Amino acid sequence: MSAPLLVLEDIRKTYATGGGVAVEVLRGVSLTVEAGEFVAIVGSSGSGKSTLMNILGGLDRPTSGSYRVNGRDVSELEGDERAALRRDGFGFVFQHYHLIPGTSAQENVEMPGRYAGLPAAVRESRAAALLGRLGLGERRHHRPNQLSGGQQQRVSIARALMNGAPVILADEPTGALDSASGAEVVALLRELAAEGRTIVLITHDRKVAEAADRVVEMRDGRIVADTGSRSSASAPAPAAASVERHSPASVRTSAGEAFAAALRSLGANGFRTALTLLGIVIGVASVIALLAIGEGAKRAVMARVGALGVNLVYVLAGSGDPRLPTTPLTEADGEAILRLPNVESVMPYLDMPVMVRYGNIDHRTSGLATSASLPLTHRWPVALGSFFTTADERAGAAVAVLGHNVAKRLFPNGESPLGRHVQVNNIPFQVTGVMGQKGDLTGSQDTDDWVFVPLSTGVQRLVGKPDLQLILVSVHNVGRIAETRDAVKALMTKRHGQEDFQIRDVTARIRTATETQDTMTLLLGSAAVVTLLVGGIGVMNIMLVSVTERTREIGIRMAAGARAADIERQFLMEAALVAGLGGLVGVALGLASGALVGLFVMPVLFTATAIAGAVTSAVVTGLVFGLIPARRAASLDPVAALSSE
Structure with missing residues (x-):
């Protein structure tokens, strides 16, 4: 006989409250789930069933006890390995759908495939097929706020099936639906179970639980009843994963996809993005304009000095000392x-x-x-x-x-x-x-x-x-x-x-003039860099606000299999994109303002090096100041992120 798919032994989970009081949510839960089973876990609010689901899906860790998936101890998994378990082993269906706003149904369904390293064409084809199967083929380009509750839940089910996960974890999937839509979702889960997929349904509704082949009842953090597994003779063969698994190296999202995602995110908050751009725009424009003014002044001085003749040596009469006789x-x-x-x-x-x-x-x-x-x-x-x-x-x-x-x-x-x-x-x-x-x-x-x-x-x-x-x-x-x-x-x-004469040449004068102008250019450039740094601080502040506002989205991505590096890359790309766009606008503004100075005030000199350096500095500034928000996003706990408002 093959080993059970999911095995929990004496699982306990304790949370520390703000007052320092420990609350034990799970109290020695032991449960075995065979591959292909349709199990309903029922219980009233606060019974611990959602906490149990989070532990089953690798979103949370037990305080003590043992949890094995296909014989592998989940407590031994860290970081990327836990993300891989969520990505390849489980599909999540949540009560409130947890679709990412601002993206279409198709893009929501594709998301787990992106973190699985599926090629874009494969993702698009599979997502379209899943949505078509669930009756949403004509609605796949609609955003969540353009779909009904039942349609949004079907999108979340399609997303759970995207990577061909053998286990579907459904947490109160009918709780936010009307009776008709809820019945459709339950029927769909039974259909998936009939295909041999393992379904773990969390619900407080016993009528919904009756759709399962096995009902486990929880109360006060303990299992108090279990109808038991159905006979193996009537159980369908476990569903085989229908999606090709990719090597860890292929799991990383491409820079192009991260760029597109960052562009969508920034476009969803256009006004805030514009305010963020403003600091970078002013910084880059200042760098370009001030350096152009400095270089123009330097060129003018050097032209004047050079016109005296850089190839000339001056022999002057008199030593400069009135006490010496002069020939x-x-x-x-x-x-x-x-x-x-x-x-x-x-x-x-x-x-x-x-x-x-x-x-x-x-x-x-x-x-x-x-x-x-x-x-x-x-x-x-x-x-x-x-x-x-x-x-x-x-x-x-x-x-x-x-x-x-x-x-x-x-x-x-x-x-x-x-x-x-x-x-x-x-x-x-x-x-x-x-x-x-x-x-x-x-x-x-x-x-x-x-x-x-x-x-x-x-x-x-x-x-x-x-x-x-x-x-x-x-x-x-x-x-x-x-x-x-x-x-x-x-x-x-x-x-x-005797030395009753003086000898000079222009090189010393050129060297002095160059050093003076270089110092002036450095001072102007330093002032511009300070402005750019202020813009970078603005980017960091806005990105921190963005992380706070999108905490639930981060949790959704983690549940779909995103690694910490994927989340960090996402936010770094957004910071770099903001800084890069600000840099380009700043270049235009800097060139325009510098040209006006050159037209009406004094000569200016634009250099390709200064322009490229300003844009590069803007992007680097965005990356540097975006690193703290990106790491904060990547370090979020999946369960805490999903439960945020």
């Missing part, structure tokens, strides 16, 4: 520097205030006596005409090149200055060219407001002495600029016999 810089110093390795060009620099006149227009500005190498050294093209030549330098020619603004000031009517003679400190100079627009590079002097003349001409006619204020050196290889700077320093020290 003036000379053109010969520049010629010596030009012979050093990696030096591309050398530009002497001697400026002076000048008054420029053309016709009856006077303009006070700065004159710069330099060499023909200025366009190369400064990477500064001539916009009109040409720069003076080396021959002009050697000849001391009275030629001049006008800065962009000087040309506009002296020739306001669009007249070409080329070939015209202008007075520079009352000395006539012929204009050979006009420089391209360069802008205010130094922050204090507009380089477009200069007049350029050959060094020899400036020394002879405008200044009277050859002492240079600056020698500007451009290098071929910027990567070797430090090496070249050291070589220039050594050469000048040797020529002057």
